[in-house]
Amino acid sequence: MADVAPTALLQARQLTKQFPGVRALRGVSLTLHRGEVLAVIGETGAGKSTLMKILAGVQSPDSGEILVGGKPVRLPSVRAAQRLGIALIHQELNLADNLDIGANLFLGREPGRGGWIDHASIRAGAREQLDRVGLKESPDTLVGTLPIGRQQLVEIAKALSSQARILIMDEPTSSLSRHETDTLFHVVRDLRSQGLGVIYISHRLGEVKALADRVVVLRDGENAGEMDRAAIVPEAMVRLMVGRDLSQFYVRQPQQPGDVVLEVDRLRTPAHPGRELSFQVRAGEVVALAGLVGAGRTELLQTLFGITPALGGQVRVRGRVQRLRNASDAIGAGMALAPEDRKQHGLVLPMSVRENASLPSLRRDQRRGLLNRAAEELVARRTVDQLGVKTPGLDQAVQNLSGGNQQKIVLGKWLALDPHLLLLDEPTRGIDVGAKREIYRLMDGLAARGVAVLFASSEMEEVLGMADRVLVMHEGRLAGELPRARLTEEALMQLATGGASDSGFTA
Amino acid sequence: NPSGDDPKTGGAKKPKIAYVTNGVDPFWDLCAGGVRHAEKALGIECEVHMPNKGLVDQQRILETLLAKGISGIAVSPIDADNQTAFLNDAAKQTKLITQDADAPKSARLCYIGTDNYKAGRALGKLVKEALPGGGEVMIFVGRLEQLNARQRRQGVIDELLDRPSQSATDVKFDPVAGAIKGERFTVLDTRTDDFDKARAKSNAEDAMTKHENLACMVGLFAYNPPACLDAVKEAGKTGKIKICGFDEQDAALAGIKEGTVHGTISQQPWKYGYESVRVLKQILDGDKQAVPENRFLEIPFLVVTKANIDEFWAEKRRMEALGKQP
């Protein structure tokens, strides 16, 4: 397409950006037109978020040019970008959790005059925006009390309400399930028809196919290619992203399950104290926990891992009743949890790759309390090699890695412990296809070795592709169970939305 | 070279002496005035050091002075009894005298100071003058851990209760808590304020609230009488509640002048400074007469009332000006 078309809303030309040790962008260009959804895809660390931050005035480029409506502009601050009608939904949540939803939605753009806050119009405006994204919470709810999925909806609503002409969404659906995603797509299509330009970043290629008018592919901080509506097929996208074909995406090869590893009996969690949960997971099984945002999956995994105390019920691991008062108890019982929120729960961001990767296994490898440097090095090296973590070195602080590489470290640190039961909460949240496939392969390989895998996921394809069995949760209870044989999208959605169950399994 | 010169200075340099206080207080700056005066009058150089925070700082300063090879030190020991060993150590390396507070068991050459017990009794007499008919008295002070504060307080109490005089070196103290009743006078309580002037004032206010018949406030530290005066004025009880005190803050002196403060006891701090320098200089010069037989050079305190306020204040101003840092 002609990238100098007069209708171009936004143009970026030859942007470069250098971070200490990493060259994130090396001359990237991109054009966004009115009434267009432009998907930007690329492997983890390709520079997508960096590019978007530059376009939204969060970071400044080392060189290159940005044009809005054909005119060269400088974007020294978020304010400056906002004034030009650019809004960004960040890949990571950025909300003030001491404020209510309404306050967050309009933060920095409060309606009212002379600096006075007009509470009434905020509340009304907030209601309207929340309805658009399908969030039923009252605008007065404190953001800190919302689970991460709903916080992401708030983040989206916030950007939507900014009346921007250019809306950039950096993985808006990473913690959203199918239902919310559909709602969001509705909104985006609506915006497109109003003539807005939307840049949409996602690792879910199905979403890209469903939504995008045009796709720009980044690889290692450079433009790797572009395709029009007609040419958007997952295989082609993958080829451009990774530079080769990736055949057979979901690698699950179910086997005969072994002994029961995890047995949950009438477990009650603090988030849904009235519900009792009972289920089993066997060795060699890969079981998915599916459900809508807020269904209670995260809470269940956290309770199993000893993070939040159970209110009642029993958990047996490999036949033994466990008292799970903290993570250390759970680790002792042979469990591992890769949490949903990797920044807060999964990683010590300022510490190095080495230190993060070895953190849970330090105690096992200790010699009379002393650090075992050799073992530490080995664990870290193996994590980086096996999972293909892109990092300049083991001493790089993990906060400087891209989201996907961070997630690999979260997984890697647990694999070093050889757990019997692996709990994964949104294991591929915000990860590119290449890394995703590696993680799927890993899950499959672990199951083959007799590890029981229980993973919570909001990504339908992933659940369909990987699960031997699916436990569907609805409002804190197990709405039903679907074995692989009966696993269809429709059955799953019906259970997740609280529809009648035909599996005979009731909580 | 009869005695004074430190071998380290080889006699080439002029001897240098130091004046070390027990803390930071305007009182000490008045002493410094006396030091400066003596420096000029007697032709000797003297450093003045004021430890910021108690004993540790004082010990550190003394150590540094010794390290510098100072020829003589006049110090006000913070905890004389327990610093004896250290002071003896110092006395071996330099000419050491104490001032303001003594360390009687140490090897210091002499002590220059006021008898705080006696001064306390004099303050008691002022109270008696102010309240010929007797009445309820309350004492205010910064901290009671200092010996001089306790001696002053005891002097006041003994005088008001018409007890016989105690020996200045071995004073028996009344307990701090509770009222002490005599025939004519009752000492209601002693309140401390940790050198916080705001607290000193609110303590005075609270005393007036709690004790309706309070007739006299006695402030033992320099800022106490002005704080009492302030509180009394604001409560509209000027004249009804008498104020007597210690030291010579301008506000107290102004009070004496206008008749709202009955009187104050001045230790004439500049004399501490002046005499310390003079004695050290004489010792360094080898003057055998420099130190009295009993090793105690008493600085007389001065009772300041309306009668002598003008000349006293003028003298204080002169010393203040001298004490200003160059």
Added chain:
Amino acid sequence: MKKNILGIMALFAVVFLFTALKNDSFLNAYNLQNLIKWSCLYGLIGLGVSFVIITGGIDLSIGSVIGLVASLLALLLSKGRDPSTCIALVLALSAGIGLMHGLLITKVKLQPFVVTLCGLLFYRGIARYITDNQSMGFSGHDTLDSIFSGKVAVSSQFALPAPFFYLVVVAVVAALFLNRTVWGRYLFALGNNETAARYSGIDTDSLKILAYVACSLLTGLAGVLFAFELNSVQPASTGEFYELYTIAAAVLGGCSLRGGEGSVLGVIIAAAVIRLLYNSINMLGISTHLEYAIIGAVILAGVTVDELVKRYAAARRTRQQAE
């Protein structure tokens, strides 16, 4: 954002009632006036430091700024300068100090604790140096005295002290600012999540600087009020330790040192509780040696009970839902 201030109110009520029952004179007009006066003086700096604490910062230099302002004011007045110029000057100086703190913290990116700890030392040293450590007085400035430490009679029995009016004005402005204006909201937002605030287009640096300026300015104002209240200043000791009381009041009043939380009313009541404790100890004739121990124990008990009650309430709510 809204924090429960019932706890601190209850604490105030308990101490108040207890003392009133134990001592008859406690409730007389004179004592209450004094209590109001001191509470307002400390409440003023408490409010100042609250702004800084809401941003997640801290100001340890408060006591020294009070010392410096009072010393400098006395010095200038004693030189016969025009009183209103003097007042303007010292207030400008305090604002300048806050500005410097803010710049060092936002632009040089130093930690607030460090910057203001250095300030604590530095301003105290300067106060002592410029005055040669002489106590100074404020006599002969009757107009200023009545402006800053006068009383306004509300009945034949009762007169409100000047600091009360300053506090009321400041408190109203502060409460409006924090709860009704966008900048107040920004302050809470940045205290909780600075990145999020920056990503929302908020100029976080300027706001932080503003908080430090407000804090130092209010401290400066309090310094002037203290000076005229006490009629005298000791450069080495005036204001010493006030930062600790003030921060204690702010925290007791509902500010979180992690930032993002704070309530004007809570802080004022907390400042009053601390003054009330001092007053009660005196009224009940408890040894002043025990003062610190009592105040420390009461504050600790206050925050502990507050926390436990909150936790108990939360647990109860969960249990009720389960049924």
Added chain:
Amino acid sequence: MKKNILGIMALFAVVFLFTALKNDSFLNAYNLQNLIKWSCLYGLIGLGVSFVIITGGIDLSIGSVIGLVASLLALLLSKGRDPSTCIALVLALSAGIGLMHGLLITKVKLQPFVVTLCGLLFYRGIARYITDNQSMGFSGHDTLDSIFSGKVAVSSQFALPAPFFYLVVVAVVAALFLNRTVWGRYLFALGNNETAARYSGIDTDSLKILAYVACSLLTGLAGVLFAFELNSVQPASTGEFYELYTIAAAVLGGCSLRGGEGSVLGVIIAAAVIRLLYNSINMLGISTHLEYAIIGAVILAGVTVDELVKRYAAARRTRQQAE
């Protein structure tokens, strides 16, 4: 995690050389011994508070704990109790204080600043109360005196003061603990991100409690050393303000008050820098009124330059890579 301590070393060198050049007596054995002694005493508490600061906490009660330990020790000894029992008792008390701080902070979830601020008030009050606020001494305990404040001659000219040996032992243990043991690593991890540490199976509460116990225990030890060094204790003032110096030293020495950073060597050098400054001011005969101003200014200048240099270096590196 590893923070540059070159800056603080340079600062030390500059002040040291400057004073040595300006004053002949500075380098004599007696002065150096004293410098070592004081540096080691403050270094000891600096190390203690570093543990707490690494967890992201703070301990404001240090000065009061020193006051309480020294007062109680003097009181017990004056009653003729067995000296080693007395020492054991006060050390156990300090450990108990740390334990209590730790429990209040981890279990009741109070803020460290608040808990230890109350401690600051409370322990001081107790020290004053139990001693009736009387100064007390330590005469007649020669064995204890030589154990805690003796000297060990290393040549005819030079003797090392006892605190030096205590500091060396503590510093070696602390350095090993922080850098070579699993728990040291855990401490840094939890200081940086407590939740993530907990999710990794680390018992964060126990580690935090351990840090507070270590801090108070070292403070108690320092209290004993100070007591015998000074041979006297003033319940109301012994140890006052030490927390501020100590925290200043910890920060100057590379600890971040946000937690997760700290270096044993850095803290010790920083404590020495502060002592060195005091010594230099005295040696150079500068007015004591200026002491605070100078120390405040030097610390501030130190951290500012450190920050600016680091930023400049980082910018340079990025630029070079870009080429």
